[in-house]
Amino acid sequence: MHVLVLGAGQLARMMSLAGAPLNIRISAFDVVSEKIVHPLTQEILGSGLDTAIEQADVITAEFEHIPHDILHHCEKSGKLLPGAQAIKTGGDRRLEKNILDKSGVKSAKYYVIKTRDDFDHAIRHVGIPMVLKTALGGYDGKGQWRLQTSSDADEIWPEIQNSIDSTENQAVVAEEFVPFDREVSLVGVRDKTGKIVIYSLSENIHTKGVLSLSTSIDDPELQKQAHSMFSAVANTLNYTGVLALEFFDVGGKLLVNEIAPRVHNSGHWTQQGAETCQFENHLRAVCGLPLGSTKLIRPTSMINILGEDTLPEAILETDGCHIHWYGKEKRPGRKMGHINVCAEDYTGLQQTLASLAKVLDEESFPAVHQFTEV
Ligand code: ATP
Numbered sequence: 368m369h370v371l372v373l374g375a376g377q378l379a380r381m382m383s384l385a386g387a388p389l390n391i392r393i394s395a396f397d398v399v400s401e402k403i404v405h406p407l408t409q410e411i412l413g414s415g416l417d418t419a420i421e422q423a424d425v426i427t428a429e430f431e432h433i434p435h436d437i438l439h440h441c442e443k444s445g446k447l448l449p450g451a452q453a454i455k456t457g458g459d460r461r462l463e464k465n466i467l468d469k470s471g472v473k474s475a476k477y478y479v480i481k482t483r484d485d486f487d488h489a490i491r492h493v494g495i496p497m498v499l500k501t502a503l504g505g506y507d508g509k510g511q512w513r514l515q516t517s518s519d520a521d522e523i524w525p526e527i528q529n530s531i532d533s534t535e536n537q538a539v540v541a542e543e544f545v546p547f548d549r550e551v552s553l554v555g556v557r558d559k560t561g562k563i564v565i566y567s568l569s570e571n572i573h574t575k576g577v578l579s580l581s582t583s584i585d586d587p588e589l590q591k592q593a594h595s596m597f598s599a600v601a602n603t604l605n606y607t608g609v610l611a612l613e614f615f616d617v618g619g620k621l622l623v624n625e626i627a628p629r630v631h632n633s634g635h636w637t638q639q640g641a642e643t644c645q646f647e648n649h650l651r652a653v654c655g656l657p658l659g660s661t662k663l664i665r666p667t668s669m670i671n672i673l674g675e676d677t678l679p680e681a682i683l684e685t686d687g688c689h690i691h692w693y694g695k696e697k698r699p700g701r702k703m704g705h706i707n708v709c710a711e712d713y714t715g716l717q718q719t720l721a722s723l724a725k726v727l728d729e730e731s732f733p734a735v736h737q738f739t740e741v
């Protein structure tokens with residue numbers, strides 16, 4: 368099998384690593400250079416997009432912000448999974464909210480803003496405090512504003528207006544501020560026949576809008592809620608592949624924050640913590656193969672490596688730690704890799720995280736520093 372991935376970042380790279388044992392070969396389309404590249408070496412492969420589409424058995428995507436003309440071009444080949452509509456939905460908060468409403472799952476109250484009148488209406492309808500997010504192009508907390516009091520509206524409006532005016536078809540989605548207890552996400556997979564399997568929920572800690580730590584959690588009640596919301600969304604989208612749902616947990620009740628039509632950063636722990644990792648299961652689904660077990664085999668955390676290209680050797684010396692570098696050039700704050708940390712039980716996991724806090728820099732690994740030895 369040969370799979371063409373739209374996007375040539377770390378997610379394509381990890382699909383390639385997971386696909387190799389199954390003889391699934393990956394090539395990647397770099398949307399910036401518009402070249403077909405090898406997902407591990409970034410070496411440019413001879414063929415252009417048209418040849419790559421022709422040679423692929425299946426086409427999939429590693430992120431949702433793919434130019435629509437390219438998505439439609441790929442969809443015409445009949446090989447694109449998940450389909451263009453699902454991918455576009457993940458890249459546009461208006462479509463996303465629509466799908467959530469259509470699926471009957473709860474999310475924060477919202478209002479779409481194009482004009483100053485809309486903004487004033489949103490303040491009345493959604494209430495304050497409020498979170499404002501660009502409909503297109505947002506990731507890692509970028510393209511967001513917080514409105515704490517209505518008297519700040521005049522001050523932030525020019526920036527919001529500028530953002531709406533500077534991109535075609537742009538708008539801003541105003542959302543009520545959710546006073547959540549914690550953030551969790553569910554990664555699951557739906558195959559071509561509609562069969563759904565899900566991983567254990569993961570609890571996520573963000574620092575400055577960027578995911579910093581994800582840990583598998585064992586919470587049957589929350590898992591049940593998340594499962595039914597996942598099924599509703601995946602079925603509404605008639606989805607094939609791995610899909611991730613991010614939630615706010617408010618007193619044990621889940622609200623969907625956003626959906627990602629792809630393998631997800633909060634699912635990287637499945638490489639060591641689950642029977643079959645999310646990357647392999649995504650490939651199995653889009654290639655029409657039977658799905659692998661998503662069973663949690665041991666409690667696992669994932670620590671994002673942000674802006675660092677070396678780690679203390681102590682990490683490799685620590686039992687249960689696995690480093691995954693992405694082979695990227697160092698830039699401040701950039702996702703350079705991750706560390707998966709496994710243990711026999713949750714107490715052991717907490718202890719290992721506490722021991723890592725002693726060797727990892729506090730600024731680059733803030734979430735780990737909340738753990739202290741028990
Ligand atoms: P991602 O990198 O996950 O794609 P993103 O930039 O698309 O991030 P969101 O996930 O919507 O944006 O928001 C980033 C973070 O901001 C959330 O993880 C959450 O901590 C906070 N946040 C977003 N919306 C709200 C809300 N309505 N109420 C409270 N906090 C929020």
Ligand code: MG
Pocket residue numbers: 613624625
């Ligand atoms: Mg998010």
